[in-house]
C-alpha cells in the first residue's frame with residue numbers, strides 16, 4: 483500500500499488508516515481479527531485506536547479496542563511491521579477527562595499495558611483541554627518521547643489557532659510538535675451552524691493551516707458511516723444543505739461515470755487533495771473493507787477533481 487509522510491519530517495504511514503474503534507466491542511473478536519488480517523494482507527500497517535474505545539457501546543467500558551489490537555499483534559507476531567496510533571483525553575471507566583501532565587502519563591501507561599507494546603508510534607491529544615496550558619501538555623509528551631514511550635505526537639478535535647499556538651510553543655522550546663491533526667472531514671460539508679461537540683470538523687482555517695505548516699490532515703468519519711452509497715442509511719441531518727445537494731449530485735455523477743461506488747470516490751478524493759488527506763476509515767465486514775481498499779486504486783483526472791470542487795465554502799485549495 484502506498485505510504486505518505488506525516489508532517490514535515492515524520493514517519494511514512496499507509497495511505498489508508500484502519501479505524502478500529504469498534505473492534506473488540508461492537509465488532510466481535512473473530513471479525514475484528516479477520517479485518518485486521520485483510521488490511522495487513524493488503525499491505526496496510528496504520529492502525530487507529532483510543533484509550534476510551536468504545537465506552538459508549540452498551541456492555542463495554544472502554545479499552546476493548548486497544549486490548550483486541552494488543553492480542554492480535556501478539557498472536558500475529560507483527561508488532562514491528564505495524565504503526566500504532568492511540569489517543570487520550572476523553573473520560574471512560576473511572577478515568578476523568580483531561581490532559582494534564584499526570585493524566586497524559588498515566589493514560590499512556592494504561593494504553594501501553596492494554597496494547598502490550600513498549601512504544602506507541604503516534605500519540606494523540608484526543609481533544610483540546612483548554613484548562614491545561616499547551617506548555618504543560620507538550621512537555622508531558624516530551625517526557626514520554628524521552629522515555630521511549632511514544633514516538634510522535636498528533637492532535638485531534640483542535641481549532642487551527644490552537645494548533646498554531648502549539649506549533650510556535652514547540653518550536654521556541656524545542657519540544658516535539660504535533661505532526662498531524664485528525665478531524666471530522668469528508669467530501670460533504672457540515673450543514674451551516676452544526677456543532678459536533680466534542681468532535682470538531684475541519685474547516686477552511688484548519689486546511690489552510692495544515693497546508694502552510696506542513697501538518698498532515700487525517701479525516702475521521704470520512705464515509706459518514708457508509709451513507710454515501712447505502713440505501714439503508716440516509717445521509718445524517720447534520721450534512722443536509724442546499725450546497726450538499728449539489729455536491730452529492732456531482733459526486734454521484736462522477737462515480738457513475740467512473741463505475742465506482744460513492745464511498746470509494748470519497749476516499750480517492752481525499753487522497754488526491756494537495757496535500758493528500760489520509761482517511762481513517764472503519765469497516766465491519768470483509769466486503770466493506772475490500773471496497774474501501776479498492777478506493778486507493780481510483781485515479782481522478784484534473785477535470786474530475788475540478789468538477790468535484792463545485793460549490794461550497796470549505797475549499798481544499
Ligand SMILES: NC(=O)c1ccc[n+]([C@@H]2O[C@H](COP(=O)([O-])OP(=O)(O)OC[C@H]3O[C@@H](n4cnc5c(N)ncnc54)[C@H](OP(=O)(O)O)[C@@H]3O)[C@@H](O)[C@H]2O)c1
Pocket residue numbers: 500501502503504530531608638639664665681702703704705706707708709711712745762763764765766769770771773774
Ligand atoms: N478522533 C476522533 O475524535 C474520532 C471520532 C470518530 C472516529 N474516529 C476514528 O475514525 C475511524 C472511522 O470512524 P467512523 O467509523 O466514524 O467512520 P466511517 O469510516 O465513516 O464509518 C465506518 C462505518 O461505515 C460503514 N461502512 C464502511 N465502509 C463501508 C462500505 N464500503 N459500504 C457500506 N458501508 C460501509 C460501516 O458501518 P456498519 O458497521 O454500521 O455497517 C462502518 O462501520 C474510527 O474507527 C476511529 O478510529 C476518530
